[in-house]
Amino acid sequence: MSAIRIVLADDHQVVRAGLGMLLEVVDGIEVVAQAGDVDATLRAVLGHKPDVLVLDLNMPGTLTSLEAIPLVRERSPLTATVVLTMQEDPEYARRSLRAGAMGYVLKESADTELVEAIRRAADGQTYLNPSLGARLVAMPEKPTGPPGDLSGREVEVLRLLALGHTNAEVGDRLFLSVRTVETHRAHVQQKLSLSTRAELVRYALDHELLGGA
The missing domain is CATH 1.10.10.10 (Winged helix-like DNA-binding domain superfamily/Winged helix DNA-binding domain)
Incomplete structure (x- = not known):
């Protein structure tokens, strides 16, 4: 099988470097581009049409990361988005999944969960951090939309x-x-x-x- 092609998007270069090192030793995964803001992320996705976009939830740009998720689905339908973030509020997970993300992983768990989330997303399956998933089920849903x-x-x-x-x-x-x-x-x-x-x-x-x- 061909490698899962990844675009890494995070506004901290050190984080991107760490993620790159984490993924480059994994068989079947190839990082084809990196980006430090939302605009560069969209350009990278359009240019490479990756299998998976690993997206930080808080990045600078013309659009927010949440606003970019449905654009990625529209412009590169075969690209699945996995959100990698420090945001532990289940509401952010809900908004991300509603926007079209296929995965939601906390940065503190990236070393144990990110690869699985990427593989599931590439296979058309959803991955949600287990503790967040439990809290999301337990919390009442807020009204949709701003x-x-x-x-x-x-x-x-x-x-x-x-x-x-x-x-x-x-x-x-x-x-x-x-x-x-x-x-x-x-x-x-x-x-x-x-x-x-x-x-x-x-x-x-x-x-x-x-x-x-």
Whole structure:
């Protein structure tokens, strides 16, 4: 059988190097490209059409990692996505699987779980970290989709603005230009029919967007 072709996507070079070393000694797996942001990830997927994309959940880019997952399915239907993350909140696992990911692995368990998740994903099967799977089954499902028809990126901008950050600070945190932040803010205010920061803060509080701040 031919090797499972992998694209590794993580914004930390040291992490990518470690993952590469972990996978290069595994028979039947070949890392064909690496990427450090969402935009480079999408280019790598389109260029190589890998069997599996190993994707960090928190990377800079025009889109969020969660927003990129369905794009990968659309543009490279034979590529399965395995999320590799530090996010232990089961809700992130739920969102990732709902977006189309075939696997969800915690970085702390990568040495024992990642290879199995990759092989299952390449075979069309789903893999979920066992402890997260148990917690996911036990927790009630939250309403689907972001509030007010906002995109994931718009929710991030709204949350940071509501926490008191300036447009420039939001841009620094999300790796966006100030102009892009201003555009997202304008879209948020238009969609929600809000005009002041106080109204944005109240909306964020009412919809529990400030948790974990």
